[in-house]
Amino acid sequence: MGRELKPFKEVTTYSEAPAAPPPAIDLRRLTVAMRRQRRTMLLPAVLLGALGLAYAAAKPETFSTSSSLLLDSNVNRAVQQAGGISTVALPSERIENARVVLESEKLANDVLERTGLQANPSFMNPPRSAFSSAIGQTIATVTQPISWTIERLTALLTPAEVGLPAGTSEAALAGDLSAAVVDPERRLALARLRTGIRVARVGQSSSVAVTYASHDPVIAAQVANAYADAYVEDILTSNADSVGQTNAWMRTRMDELRMQAQEAADAAERFAAENRLVEFSSGGLLTEQALNELNSSLTTVLTEAARAQAVLNTYDRAVAGGLEGLTNSNSALAIGGDVSEELRARLDSYNDVQTRLQRLLNSSGPNHPQVAGLQQTLATTAERLFVELQARRAEAQSTLDVANARVEALQQSVEQASEQNSAQAANFVRLRALQEEAATLSQIYQQTLARSQEIEQQQSFPVANVRILSYAPVPNTPSGPAVLRTALAATLLGLFFGMAIAAWREWRERSLRTAADVTERSGLRFLGHLPVLPPVRKSRAAAKPLRDPPPLQSPGGPRETLPVPSKLRPPEIQAPVPVLHYPDSVYAETLRHVRLAAEETGRARPVTGVTSFHPFEGRSSVAFNLAGQLGIGLDSVLLIDADSRARTLSRMLGIDREPGLTDAAAGRGHWHEMLFVVADTNLVVLPCGLEQGGPSDDLLTGRVLSQIAAEACEDFGRVIVDVPPLYPVAQGRAILHDLPQFLIVGEWGRTPRSMAETALEEDPRLEARCLGVVYDRVNLRKLKSFLLPGEMENYLSDAKSYLSMKRRSARG
Incomplete structure (x- = not known):
């Protein structure tokens, strides 16, 4: 038959895999742990509460x-200005500083003095309690x-003791020691003050x-008020001291x-005198002022020269055509600028005659009888004007020459002053630096003087903030x-x-207590609890056998086959079986569960081993009772x-000095000859053997035991083997x-949970043969404190009551 093909499904990557849920707090386990540790938690509380x-x-x-202080007092504005008091709200740091001052040793000394x-x-010597x-x-x-x-x-x-140094008197030495050593009573008083004082801020105020x-009560009020007065006085004193030191x-x-x-001013004056740097009232040097004045004069003279040149040019244009030009001109003549009254009159007369002549020519023509007269008048007026213009031109030429001469003289003076000023430029810069340094120091001195006077005024100010x-x-x-x-x-x-103690005890709790400790941590089966049975009195001491041990074989004899068994009846020993005296106990019921688990294998006469996780004597008792x-x-x-x-x-049965298994393995006799019968029972015991029985290898003992x-399966209905523990020896494994099945016994409250988890983890064959685990020496009363609500083990107490009632009804 062909295999069915299915569509491909992409494997989820690690990044897409769902994340593990975060560990949650199991409230049920927490409640059970608190209930279990209630005495541990309540006993210290009761003891310390009673002690307190x-x-x-x-x-x-x-x-x-209590006395109260306001650290940010609002005083009058004038008083604030006079005393230099700030009204800014106090930060928390300053309030903490006030707390430190109030709790200081210095203030405690002041209070003690007051x-x-x-x-x-x-x-x-205050009263003390009897307890203290x-x-x-x-x-x-x-x-x-x-x-x-x-x-x-x-x-x-x-x-x-050594002698005093030369020149040192005992009185002086005693004075130094008294100054260095503090009075013990005063130290005690200071300590009482500092430990009793409490400083607290009032709300969010200052x-x-x-x-x-x-x-x-009188001392309490006296100290609180003394602290308030001492703090105010300390503020005033510290302010006055700080102001005095600052002043x-x-x-x-x-x-x-x-x-x-003063030294800076003197240095500036000496430097100016040595370099001939003369200053005038406005603050500049004399050479600098002279250069400025020469430049100003030169500018003025240049302006005048330019004006004279313009006037001369005007006159030159007016006389450029000569007298004929003026006579034959058909237009009016204009000269700008400042002119004399005489020249202005002649110009006006010339222009008037010229204007009338041109008007007449334009209106009547050249043949008019008045044209000749006006032409004669124009010639006479032009001649007079020409003479006046020549005179004014000569005057303008003279003015221009004078202006040019002044310009040349001033230019030479400016060049000389510039050369002299340039020669003293470095000295001038140095002088300016000295003068600025002197001015700066003088200004700082004036400011410091004003501040000093202000602080000196505040030094004796009688008001604090x-x-x-x-x-x-x-x-x-x-x-x-309280x-x-x-x-x-x-x-x-x-x-x-x-x-804390309970948490520590719970953290240290790693022992097998409940069925879940086995089933949740390993694949083993839990079969029940074996509580401690009451002791059973023996009718008489265990009887020693009245027969001699079997003869020993030679060490070199054959060991492949066991000797022929003896037909003698085994001797009896008096050893009561506790479980037979308490058939209705929880112990007996747990062993019945073990019997049922052993019969589930389907074998008619099984061989069952009884071992433990670690060595303890209860395993042999479980094997004997089973x-x-x-x-x-x-x-x-x-x-x-x-x-x-x-x-x-x-040893428990009193046959530890009798031959047994190790002797049979060493070839010293047949095992049938080494058996003992427990009186009044169907139980036959094969002891371990003599300690002096010769060499006995663990593996050889295991093969002989198999x-x-x-x-034994042919002569006995059951075979129970008391096997050594799984740890730390290898004999048990x-x-x-070589055994078909076995039972593991765990010591309740002593066996670690990790042993149940790792005992058979690496040996699956043994794990498959294991019937399960039982707990021995179980305290049923304490067991309930380890159980969660709803677990079946909670019914063990009910089962105990049920079995007791069943026993009473059977007796009735």
């Missing part, structure tokens, strides 16, 4: 009172040997409250500035001790401490002790590989 209550109840009463509390016995006194006395008693040892060591290590607590510095600085300004809003009243009611608050705080502290439980309804059950190292089962199990 006792401490608060035994503590003496305290009284607290109040004199150092000499007050009530302040220096007892603790202090206990600590002193404990540390007394240590203090005595330190004193002795100090005395031994202190160098011997005011602070100074609170002091004491056993005496002293400014005086020194003014003297320096005055000397520097701080004022007292209210003084502390004498309190009438005590403010402490019994309820102290007890509550101690209880919360104990609760937190208990929660064999006793399986013996009910069968002819006989064989129990083999295969743990050649621990021999726990053999042969014994195969032979070697034996389990």
Whole structure:
């Protein structure tokens, strides 16, 4: 049959794969853990709460009172200007600075000077609670040997006294020591003040409250008010000191500035005198002023020369045609500029005659009788005008010559002044620099002088930017001790401490407790819990066999076949099986679950091994009780002790000094001759063997054990093997590989969960043969604290009650 073809589906890449859900907090597990650790959490809370209550109840009463200060006082504007007080809102940093000042040692010294509390016995020796006194006395008693040892060591290590230096008196040395050493009582008083004071900001304002607590209400009010007064006085004193220091510095600085300004002015004057740099009143040099004046004069003369040249050119054009030109001219003559009255009259007369003649010629023609007369008059007028124009031209020429001469003279003077000024340019720049330096220093001196006078005025100013809003009243009611608050705080502290311990214990909890610890961490099956059974009294001591051990074979004898078994009846031993005395217990029910799991394999006479994750004695007890439980309804059950190292089962039954499995493996007899019968049961036991039984290899013991199990299946209904643990020896695994099935016993609360996860992880063949896991030494009462709501193990207590009721009904 052909394979069905399916459409291709692209494999999802890693980037497209859905992300794992984030780990969530399991509230059920958290609730169960808190319920399990409730005593751990509540016990420290109760103890510390009671301790805090006792401490608060035994503590003496305290009284607290407060005085308030306004750090940003709004004073009169004139007072602000006179005192240099700023009205800007105070930032938080300045309020914190005020807190630091109020809590400082310097202010505590001032308060101590004001109040004199150092000499007050009530302040220096306040009442103490009996609780604190007892603790202090206990600590002193404990540390007394240590203090005595330190004193002795100090005395031994202190160098011997040396003589005083020459010229040093004992009185002077004593004075220095008294100045260096602080009075212990004063140090104690300062410490009490600093530890009792509290400074807090009032809301979001710029005011602070100074609170002091004491056993005496009068002392509390006195200290709080003294702190307020001392702070205001400290502000005034510190302002006056800072202003005084600043003023002293400014005086020194003014003297320096005055000397520097004087020296700079003298240096400028000396430089000007040495280089002949004369200044005039406006601030410039004399050479510079002369050059400016020469340039101005030259400009004026050049203007006059240009004007004279223009006048001369006008006269030259007027006389260029001579007398004939004036006589024969048909147009009027015009001369601009300033002209004399005489020339102006002659020009007007000439132009008038010229105008009449031209009008007559135009109107009557040249033959008119008046034309000749007007022509004669024009000739006479032109001659007079020509003579006047020549005179004015000569005058204009003379004026032009004078102007040109002045221009040349002034140009020479300007060139000379420029050369002289250029020669002194560097000196002039140096002089300007010296003069500016002197002016700058003089200005700084004037500003410093004005500021110094202002600061000197503020030095003795009696107003500060701080004022007292209210003084502390004498309190009438005590403010402490806060019994309820102290007890509550101690209880919360104990609760937190208990929660920390509980969390630490839960973090360390990694043992097998519930069925989920096995089923969720491994592929093994969980079969039940085995609680601790009550002890069963033995009727008599275990009987030693009355037969001698079988004869030993020679070491070189054949080992391929076992010796022929003996037909003698095995001796009996008195060893009660606990599970048979409590058939209706949870222990017995768990073993019945194991029996059912063993019968699920389908074999009629299975061989079952009993092992454990790690060495512990409970495994052998489980194997013994399982064999006793399986013996009910069968002819006989064989129990083999295969743990050649621990021999726990053999020691428990009192046959650890009898031959057994190791002797059979060493060829010292047949195993049938080494059996023991447990009295009043169908249980037959093969002990581990003699310790001095000779060499016994683990692998050889395992092969012999498989042969014994195969032979025992013909004579016994069940075969139970007490197998060594899986860790740390390899003997247990070697034996389990030759057994068809086995049971693992875990010690409840002692076996790590990681062992259940990794015990058979790398051996799938053993994992397939494992029937499951049972917990031994289970405390059913504590088990409930590890169970989540809804788990089947919660019904173990109900099952216990049900089995007890069933037993009572059977007896009835």
